Amino acid sequence: MRRGLDALLNLFYPGDCFLCGTAVTRTREQSVCRLCWEKVLSLDIRPPWCACCGLPFQMELPAEEHLCGRCTVEMPPYAAARSFGYYTAEISRMIQGFKFERRRNLAALLAPLLAAAFGSTWSRTDFDLVVPLPLHPRRRRERGFNQSALLASRLSMYLIIPCSEGALTRVRHTPPQVGLADAERSLNIRGAFTCGRRELVADRRILLVDDVMTTGATAASATEALRKAGAVSVAVLTVARTVPGM
Ligand SMILES: [Zn+2]
Ligand SMILES: [Zn+2]
Numbered sequence: 241m242r243r244g245l246d247a248l249l250n251l252f253y254p255g256d257c258f259l260c261g262t263a264v265t266r267t268r269e270q271s272v273c274r275l276c277w278e279k280v281l282s283l284d285i286r287p288p289w290c291a292c293c294g295l296p297f298q299m300e301l302p303a304e305e306h307l308c309g310r311c312t313v314e315m316p317p318y319a320a321a322r323s324f325g326y327y328t329a330e331i332s333r334m335i336q337g338f339k340f341e342r343r344r345n346l347a348a349l350l351a352p353l354l355a356a357a358f359g360s361t362w363s364r365t366d367f368d369l370v371v372p373l374p375l376h377p378r379r380r381r382e383r384g385f386n387q388s389a390l391l392a393s394r395l396s397m398y399l400i401i402p403c404s405e406g407a408l409t410r411v412r413h414t415p416p417q418v419g420l421a422d423a424e425r426s427l428n429i430r431g432a433f434t435c436g437r438r439e440l441v442a443d444r445r446i447l448l449v450d451d452v453m454t455t456g457a458t459a460a461s462a463t464e465a466l467r468k469a470g471a472v473s474v475a476v477l478t479v480a481r482t483v484p485g486m
Contacts, residue, residue, distance in 0.1 A: 351394035442470030
């Protein structure tokens with residue numbers, strides 16, 4: 241029945257690929273053509289990467305675990321961070337469309353990328369709770385939704401790990417991080433999060449979910465709030481990350 245309806249809709253209102261605009265077969269949620277989707281998949285980050293922050297190394301390294309220069313100097317508060325792909329080209333277009341053009345249906349395509357990145361390092365028994373990175377209530381109102389919460393709730397369904405949107409709160413409305421140097425970013429974001437409901441995170445191993453990781457300053461600040469509330473460990477998973485030179 242549904243397929244018949246889709247076929248009929250395609251005849252009169254073919255869907256357009258969000259990325260290239262060519263007509264795509266209308267399905268319930270998909271809105272990227274096969275060719276563009278293959279480009280998205282080809283932007284995946286592959287090992288070798290920093291065992292802690294997940295930053296990919298440009299050179300081949302022996303199989304044992306390595307840390308990047310930054311993690312060697314100062315270990316971040318989170319146990320590890322992983323991302324599906326580079327924040328560039330098709331992936332950045334999709335994430336920007338998802339956030340700023342309110343294309344909420346793109347969550348259906350972005351969440352499986354999170355699941356793929358998750359599977360490269362972890363298994364579901366490694367975590368007790370999925371927590372999305374919160375937006376400040378003011379920004380949440382402006383946007384109408386928290387993109388990280390949409391991603392986290394889908395991921396939590398795939399992984400069968402509970403998700404708590406209310407565990408973490410953003411208490412400070414920080415200026416955008418864009419254009420700030422690394423040190424300024426971490427000052428800008430320090431103390432921006434609080435965990436008002438300790439009982440949700442105490443003694444739990446937390447997977448923190450966001451759309452993009454840049455310097456990791458935001459993830460570090462959120463991790464500190466969760467750790468202060470008694471979380472045993474925090475790991476970070478994002479769809480994409482910026483990598484210098486990419
Ligand atoms: Zn396309
Ligand atoms: Zn690192």
